[in-house]
Amino acid sequence: MAVCIAMVAGEASGDLLGCRLMAAIKRRLPDARFVGIGGPSMVREGMESWFPAERLAVNGFADALRRLPELLSIRRELLAGIKREAPDVFIGIDAPDFNLGVERRLKASGIPTVHYVSPSVWAWRGGRVNKIKRSADHVLCLFPFEPELYQRVGLPATFVGHPLADEFELEPDRQGERERLCLPRDAQIITLMPGSREGEVRKLAADFVGAAKRIHEARPDVRFLVPLVTRETRALFEHAMLAAELPADFPLKLMFGHSHEAMTASDVVLLASGTAALEAALLKRPMVIAYKIAPWSYRIIKKMMYLPYVGLPNILCKEFLVPELLQEDCEPQKLAEASLKWLDDTDGVSALTERFKSLHLSLRKDNASRAADAILGMIGGKAP
Template sequence: MAVTIALVAGEASGDQLGARLIAALKARLPDARFLGIGGAQMREEGLVAWHDSERLAVNGFGDALRRLPELLAIRRDLLRRIVDADVDLFIGIDAPDFNLGVERRLKKRGIRTLHYVSPSIWAWRGGRARKIKRSADHVLCLFPCEPELYAKHGVAATFVGHPLADEFPLFPDKAGARAQLGLPAESAVVALMPGSRIGEVEALADHFVSCAKILAGRFPDIRFLAPVLSRETRDRLAQAIASAQLDANTRITIMIGHSHLAMIAADAVLLASGTAALEAALLKRPMVVAYRISRFSYWILKRLMYLPWVSLPNILAREALVPELLQDDCEPGKMAEALAHWLGDSTATGLLIDRFETLHKTLARDNARRAAEVVLAMLAGRP
């Protein structure tokens, strides 16, 4: 009888991970059935989608509350279908707020569960690992430090590498990126990335533009690239540029998309904390991490977090490889000084790039193949 695997991915990145995993599994289990919730990429690989992954996307706590009845209805329907389909294994891909609850209920019914992409248990105090233990029989981790943390709580976990490390080249082509963007080969270039969400851009755009103005006074030929994801974030950044009354030396080009190309072309990157910091590290670009949230939110987070860093390069290295300018330190003068260090000190930049190359090699593990091997082991009855 063919193996039946249910998968749930809740956003675009999860859909991509799921599609790669299905492709790797089909190579070993050509008759397997794949059912559940996913996007276009998972459907293209053969997923029979009961719901589209976009239906699980929520934008903040308020949106989650408004859509709670819909999400609960989707969960009830999903659980019923999984039980009726006599599923051999359930794989929840990221989306922990939704998937861990599904996994916990299925585990109680005797269905084996696998959670793909560990929530950031290394960043937060409290019993998050214990909660995951109640839900998942096994966890697939993208970072090498995570399995040891799970082992302390009796949770089986496997490091499978990070998909971006497989995707990104070890040695990015800066000259090619600059030629593609029409940038001078010798000019200093800084990428400005104040976040993907409008709230982040609202908090950081004016500071990032003011930082660019300061740097333009120190580096006359400098160019700035500002990739954004939406019309809304583009308009807010354009407003910040217009309000700053920049002189002709401060040349900021707003780009829709192409963030990786902008980072490859740059000598340094100023960015909001998040996935972009890991992307910059894998693209071997010196960076400055800057972030600002409400004082109340920051007060709460400071008491929940137990690591002294917020950016993934520093967390993975367990040291301050790159500057983090948070809250009151997130101001244009300090940003400009930190970026000027990377632009002016080739020795420090070279040492940082060496560390990023080591990190890249650590994370590049043929992610989909390794994840598929764990799935096959679970189907065979092994932990």
């Protein structure tokens, strides 16, 4: 009888992880069936998705509260369907607010459960480890220091590597990317990345534009790239440019997407804290990390944080390799000074590049294959 695997992925990143995991499992078990909720990539790989994955997406607390009846209805139908199928294992991919509740109920009914992508228990709210233990039989971790946190409470966990480390080349083709983007070979280029969400761009756009203006005053030859992912975030950034009264010939190019290309081509990246910081590290780019949230939220979170860093490169390397300018320090003059410092520090950039190469190798573990091995080991599947 074919192995049946139930899965839920509610975001684009989870859909990609799920698709690659399915392909790795099918290489070992070609007849395996996959059911649950998946995005378009998982469906193309053969997933029988009972609901569109986008129905799980929520934007903030207010949206989650408004859509709570719909989400609860989806969860009830999903649980009923999974119990009817009686799969060999259930895999919740990221989306902990939804998946941990599903996993807890399935685990109680005797179905083995896996949570794929550890929540950031190492950063704050460490008590979540016990909540995860009640929900999952096994956790698949993207970072090497995470399994120990679970093993302390008796929850098996496996480091499977980070998918971005598999995807990115160890030696990025910087000059080739400049040619493809029609950028001068020897120009100094700074990429501005104020975030992918509207709330982030709304908070950071004015400071980033102000920093670009001050950098331009100090170094008129520096060029700027700004990759933005939606029309809404582009409109917010354009509004900040108008408010700053940038001259018509200001050397700034707005882009739709292509953030990896822009980072690869740049000398420095000024970015909002998040996955983009890890991407910049894997692309071996010096960076300045910035972030702002509501003051009361920051005070609460700061008291709950366990680490002195917020940027993933600093967390993974356990030191302040790159500057972090948060809250009141996230202002145009300081952002400009930190960015310009990288342009003048050739030795510092070389040393940083070597550290980022070591980091890249530590995360490059053939993520999908490792995850498949861990899952099939749980259910007795044989990996070649």
